[in-house]
Amino acid sequence: MNLIDLIRQNLLARKARSILTGLAVAIGVLTIVTLGVLTSSLRGTALSVLRTGRADFSVAQEGVSDLLYSAVDTSDLDHVRTLPDVESAIGVLVAVSKLDANHPLFLKIGVPPESLAEFGVKVVDGRAYSSKATNEIMLGYRAAADLGVHVGGSITIEDHTYKVTGIFSTGQVFGDTASMLPLTTLQAEERKPGSMTLLFVRIKPGANIDKVRKQIESDLPQLATVRTQSDFGRVDRNLILITAANLGGSVLALIIGAVGVMNTTLLSFFERTREFGVLRAIGWSRMRIVALVIGEAAMVCLLGAMAGVVLAFGAVRLLARLPDLLGIFNPTFSAGVFWRALGFAALMTLLGAVYPAARAARREPLEAMRHE
Amino acid sequence: MSEPDIVVKVLVKDFDHGRIHALTGLDMEVAQGEFVAVTGPSGCGKSTLIHLLAALDEPTHGTIAVHGQPLPSQPRQLDHYRRHAVGLVFQLHNLLPNLSALQNVEIAMIGTGVARRAQRKRAQQLLDEVGLSGRTTSRPAELSGGERQRVAIARALANNPPLLLADEPTGSLDSEASTGVLAFLQSLRIEHNMTILMVTHDPRAAAAADRTIRLRDGRIDTEAVEVLT
Numbered sequence A: 001m002n003l004i005d006l007i008r009q010n011l012l013a014r015k016a017r018s019i020l021t022g023l024a025v026a027i028g029v030l031t032i033v034t035l036g037v038l039t040s041s042l043r044g045t046a047l048s049v050l051r052t053g054r055a056d057f058s059v060a061q062e063g064v065s066d067l068l069y070s071a072v073d074t075s076d077l078d079h080v081r082t083l084p085d086v087e088s089a090i091g092v093l094v095a096v097s098k099l100d101a102n103h104p105l106f107l108k109i110g111v112p113p114e115s116l117a118e119f120g121v122k123v124v125d126g127r128a129y130s131s132k133a134t135n136e137i138m139l140g141y142r143a144a145a146d147l148g149v150h151v152g153g154s155i156t157i158e159d160h161t162y163k164v165t166g167i168f169s170t171g172q173v174f175g176d177t178a179s180m181l182p183l184t185t186l187q188a189e190e191r192k193p194g195s196m197t198l199l200f201v202r203i204k205p206g207a208n209i210d211k212v213r214k215q216i217e218s219d220l221p222q223l224a225t226v227r228t229q230s231d232f233g234r235v236d237r238n239l240i241l242i243t244a245a246n247l248g249g250s251v252l253a254l255i256i257g258a259v260g261v262m263n264t265t266l267l268s269f270f271e272r273t274r275e276f277g278v279l280r281a282i283g284w285s286r287m288r289i290v291a292l293v294i295g296e297a298a299m300v301c302l303l304g305a306m307a308g309v310v311l312a313f314g315a316v317r318l319l320a321r322l323p324d325l326l327g328i329f330n331p332t333f334s335a336g337v338f339w340r341a342l343g344f345a346a347l348m349t350l351l352g353a354v355y356p357a358a359r360a361a362r363r364e365p366l367e368a369m370r371h372e
Numbered sequence B: 001m002s003e004p005d006i007v008v009k010v011l012v013k014d015f016d017h018g019r020i021h022a023l024t025g026l027d028m029e030v031a032q033g034e035f036v037a038v039t040g041p042s043g044c045g046k047s048t049l050i051h052l053l054a055a056l057d058e059p060t061h062g063t064i065a066v067h068g069q070p071l072p073s074q075p076r077q078l079d080h081y082r083r084h085a086v087g088l089v090f091q092l093h094n095l096l097p098n099l100s101a102l103q104n105v106e107i108a109m110i111g112t113g114v115a116r117r118a119q120r121k122r123a124q125q126l127l128d129e130v131g132l133s134g135r136t137t138s139r140p141a142e143l144s145g146g147e148r149q150r151v152a153i154a155r156a157l158a159n160n161p162p163l164l165l166a167d168e169p170t171g172s173l174d175s176e177a178s179t180g181v182l183a184f185l186q187s188l189r190i191e192h193n194m195t196i197l198m199v200t201h202d203p204r205a206a207a208a209a210d211r212t213i214r215l216r217d218g219r220i221d222t223e224a225v226e227v228l229t
């Protein structure tokens, strides 16, 4: 027999207790992983709005609760265009509409047709819309396939019926599930003449991105430039809230898991004091007792974490099907999620088991054996 | 007689901040390979003596030397001493309730570097020798008191200690089983030249030993020794 055999044996001897403890850990990990996937997917989705345009960075209004509420004026765009290090800048308006129950958040992106290529949009079928057309639209190839619409067909979005002039591809899932139409048309529909959601800026080769960003932010203090995920919170407060909720939820889940583990480990410490005394008396070192106690907790945590990840996988799948989240929640399970789950399980073990283990090891053998 | 294996000098052990005197100046020598019975009325300090020899407790005064060395005080040396220098059978609460008889013997070998198969073989052989070959998978709760003590003896011998300290190993055995265990202890002495210190209340068990030490009020009852020798 080795230590692992003994650990397994001890856990099997208290099956119900081990399972319940593992369940507490599993629920903790389930919560943590689900929140993590949800947050990172939302961040990823938000970010892919920005990445849709092939730009060095984006510009939006600072401090709005949701990126979609950002308003950037034509005059701001003109100013940015005049900066010496700026190669090009385009402005787009983004609006969401409800297409049907399966597409509650269908994106309409207003882009001037002459900027499409620069924006990274490739027309793969048909032709682009013309700049003044009020009833022409292009669909991303994924959206077109999903909706079963072809070039020459039509689509109705909230009372407006458009003729589909072309199908495009952006190389971004997010863009490819959206639609595009002339900027001025969308501005008129949304009653936001001269207003845009985002600017996409490309700088001249060799120019310093950070310098250009600083200049824009000092010239136009109502705007913020965004390049990375962490910049994103400045133009989308909701994301900051979601991130904070994720952190808070994770800490709570961690505490719940750790308390579950601690409860079981302390219980076993009191019940098995005599047993630890016997082991010490026949030559087990303190460290071996610590290893036994922590090992038992770690084994439960590990199994619990594995169950938690599996449960989380199911939970995320379910969430992705929620009508309210269709289109904005594209779950991405990365290897990082699993490491995180393992890390949290290890943390639960440490928080829950170290103290009981230390107490069990500190007892002198005779004193422990006299314990009733 | 060969080298003394255990040398105890004016051993004093108090409990409760000096209010209880368990050992009161005990002098004793046990030769290498000797089988000694320790008897005496309840509370005279027999278990206390065993615990001190097993390095589970420290004396209040006096010295103990085992195998020619004073008892260690460093944690690592203590663990090593308890594991390899002595085999210990307690009066009570010996076994781990969730483990089988076989596993209860094996736990003594966890971490000693003995391979699992060799551990199993050794445990099986020891249980065989104490007459429990048929009960290897039984848990302590399924064993009689005497059978439990025999598992404990097997465990005490797992790491081949040169000294066996047994507190009432035949305490709850019927006379047939008791005879078996005593014969086994004698064979250990004869075949392995083990030193054995056995606490017992049973005069017949004591008779199986080479010599009996009688304790009274925490020291050797000299009159009794004279009577017996």
Ligand SMILES: Nc1ncnc2c1ncn2[C@@H]1O[C@H](COP(=O)(O)OP(=O)(O)OP(=O)(O)O)[C@@H](O)[C@H]1O
Binding pocket: B015, B016, B020, B021, B022, B041, B042, B043, B044, B045, B046, B047, B048, B049, B091
């Ligand atoms: N940890 C302790 N704290 C206080 N008193 C103790 C402790 N251990 C033993 N004693 C006392 O020391 C004395 C000797 O105890 P010990 O257990 O050595 O007796 P014993 O000879 O083994 O008795 P028995 O035959 O009943 O097992 C007793 O009076 C006992 O109450």
Ligand SMILES: [Mg+2]
Binding pocket: B046, B047, B048, B091, B167
């Ligand atoms: Mg006793």
